[in-house]
Amino acid sequence: MTSARLAIWAFRLIATVFALLVMTQPIWIGLFLQGEFDQLAVHRAVGGAAIAATWLVFAGAVAIGWLARLGWWPAALSVGMFFALAGQFVVGMQRATALHIPLGVVLIGIAGALAVWSWLPMTRHLSRSRSRSSAPPDAASADSHQRLDTLRGSSQ
Template identity: 35%
Template sequence: MTSTPPAWIVWSLRALATAHLAGVLAQAALAGLFVTGDVDLLIWHRDNAGVTHVLLYLQLVAAILLWRPGRGAWWPAAASLGLVALETAQVGFGQSRALGLHFPLGMAIFGLSAVFAVWTWRAFRHTAA
């Protein structure tokens, strides 16, 4: 990074990355409950997917702001864009019932989202105000 980005951008990115991660975790829990027989949770899984996807697009906006005009690193925007691509594929696999692809991709999305959220909290320790 070339300079310390404004705190409001850092906090926006942290909040959105953390909310997105929570949505991804909820997706896994809802999927697990659905496959054990509670078929009503498939609707919740679908609706939570929409909310989680919107949170990711907002995370992408915050990551772009971190880069320009925030003068931060460019890679969080690229990583967020990569997650958008993966989640878009995830939605397609889920809608087509390609569960052999949907389940492992969901696990990968969870791992990548967790790493990204942790990074937002560790990278800017001195940008708290």
């Protein structure tokens, strides 16, 4: 397995776990609202874990950007998610639900979309970037030399 494919698989797993962390948040707060008051601590802990997990998403995104040449937008998105989740944590601790709930819905959508994107077929990107870089550096020059020799031979 190439390092690019390994990076893609690692990113897929990280993005999926991250999305699951974010997507379970409504469950924990729903249980709290039903009277299971200890679930608020779970909601808080999972929120903290999601914030920390954004750095794993960032590391995976850098890996796929660098090794698989899939672009840098996932890395930028993960940095944005870090700040949004940190803000989400702060407004949640202040019990500002008018902001906390809509922001949570947006974050769930973004995390879910990133996880779904990570599972889309990415091999065409790999084959395209590999076709540019896998040819030996002198293959193009050898072809040029052959054409030049052909032109020289025809003019003599």
